[in-house]
Amino acid sequence: xxxxxxxxxxxxxxxxxxxxxxxxxxxxxxxxxxxxxxxxxxxxxxxxxxxxxxxxxxxxxxxxxxxxxxxxxxxxxxxxxxxxxxxxxxxxxxxxxxxxxxxxxxxxxxxxxxxxxxxxxxxxxxxxxxxxxxxxxxxxxxxxxxxxxxxxxxxxxxxxxxxxxxxxxxxxxxxxxxxxxxxxxxxxxxxxxxxxxxxxxxxxxxxxxxxxxxxxxxxxxxxxxxxxxxxxxxxxxxxxxxxxxxxxxxxxxxxxxxxxxxxxxxxxxx
Amino acid sequence: xxxxxxxxxxxxxxxxxxxxxxxxxxxxxxxxxxxxxxxxxxxxxxxxxxxxxxxxxxxxxxx
Ligand code: SF4
Ligand code: SF4
Numbered sequence: 505x506x507x508x509x510x511x512x513x514x515x516x517x518x519x520x521x522x523x524x525x526x527x528x529x530x531x532x533x534x535x536x537x538x539x540x541x542x543x544x545x546x547x548x549x550x551x552x553x554x555x556x557x558x559x560x561x562x563x564x565x566x567x568x569x570x571x572x573x574x575x576x577x578x579x580x581x582x583x584x585x586x587x588x589x590x591x592x593x594x595x596x597x598x599x600x601x602x603x604x605x606x607x608x609x610x611x612x613x614x615x616x617x618x619x620x621x622x623x624x625x626x627x628x629x630x631x632x633x634x635x636x637x638x639x640x641x642x643x644x645x646x647x648x649x650x651x652x653x654x655x656x657x658x659x660x661x662x663x664x665x666x667x668x669x670x671x672x673x674x675x676x677x678x679x680x681x682x683x684x685x686x687x688x689x690x691x692x693x694x695x696x697x698x699x700x701x702x703x704x705x706x707x708x709x710x711x712x713x714x715x716x717x718x719x720x721x722x723x724x725x726x727x728x729x730x731x732x733x734x735x736x737x738x739x740x741x742x743x744x745x746x747x748x749x750x751x752x753x754x755x756x757x758x759x760x761x762x763x764x765x766x767x768x769x770x771x772x773x774x
Numbered sequence: 775x776x777x778x779x780x781x782x783x784x785x786x787x788x789x790x791x792x793x794x795x796x797x798x799x800x801x802x803x804x805x806x807x808x809x810x811x812x813x814x815x816x817x818x819x820x821x822x823x824x825x826x827x828x829x830x831x832x833x834x835x836x837x
Contacts, residue, residue, distance in 0.1 A: 505837055506783075506826060506835040506836055507826070508835040509832055513832075518788055518831075519787065519788045519790070519831060519832075520831070522830065522831075523790070524790035524791055524792040525790070525792035525793070525794060525828055525830065527830060528830065529829075529830030529831055529832065530827075530828060530829075533832070573819075624796075638794065678830075681827040681828050681830075682827060683826075701833070718793060719792050719793060720793055720794070720797045723794060723798070724796075748820055756826045
């Protein structure tokens with residue numbers, strides 16, 4: 505049966521602005537299916553973003569939404585969660601918005617373990633502003649600001665999140681569409697700060713500069729590079745060379761910020 | 775797989791012609807007709823939903 509996405513999308517908002525073949529639409533569909541699976545209510549769910557192509561996502565969603573300043577999704581979302589701890593708060597954005605401009609907000613949201621879910625669409629570049637390199641642009645790759653190849657090593661977003669204290673970290677890809685909703689649903693259910701990195705494609709500003717002949721080539725790369733964590737356990741170091749692990753990469757239980765802050769309020773009242 | 779024939783709806787005003795649905799359909803049901811996707815061989819559809827799942831533009835519905 506065809507899935508009814510329309511009941512979660514603001515009327516008249518489609519077609520969206522994303523370029524042909526951009527994976528952001530695939531991620532948005534995954535998010536919608538996750539929300540549907542969990543039965544989240546529109547008036548009790550906030551979707552918050554910063555700036556960038558991926559950050560346009562909340563504008564299409566018929567929920568409580570906030571489109572904020574560049575890199576500041578986590579800060580605004582924290583405000584929402586503190587004011588209304590019973591709300592489901594979901595952050596969405598790209599790799600540049602999340603790990604460069606918003607890098608500080610990102611690591612501290614992880615450290616605080618505030619009960620929100622952050623979906624990072626990592627397409628290795630700043631798409632909207634003209635293809636500048638981001639902290640997630642691979643070494644050697646071309647961007648409008650690294651025309652001779654990027655000298656920097658890229659962030660591993662998942663490792664960054666785990667290192668900073670996020671208590672649920674998962675990774676999927678835009679190619680593996682059926683997995684996206686499952687990872688997001690599990691992340692939303694997790695009590696604490698959960699991060700879902702989706703390896704995404706930007707055919708317009710990344711693909712063209714980096715010798716991908718088509719969207720299909722980019723999708724096939726995602727298909728080939730991904731190795732589920734379970735499968736990786738049985739693989740040798742050589743076999744894993746150049747591969748990227750997908751699935752739930754990390755999970756722990758730890759006190760979360762809103763619960764701990766409620767205790768502070770209780771103590772202050774005494 | 776169900777035996778009832780599939781119904782594939784392509785919303786042409788949403789389709790951006792990315793080829794994803796055509797490429798990843800396991801039974802080659804779809805083709806590009808000019809700028810937009812179109813159904814070439816409906817009988818071959820096994821309703822696996824791969825095209826509907828992967829279309830970034832909400833442009834395909836399979837039922
Ligand atoms: S520029 Fe890139 S990231 Fe932005 S909508 Fe187009 S393909 Fe997607
Ligand atoms: S995947 Fe969607 S947007 Fe792309 S060609 Fe097929 S119907 Fe059109």
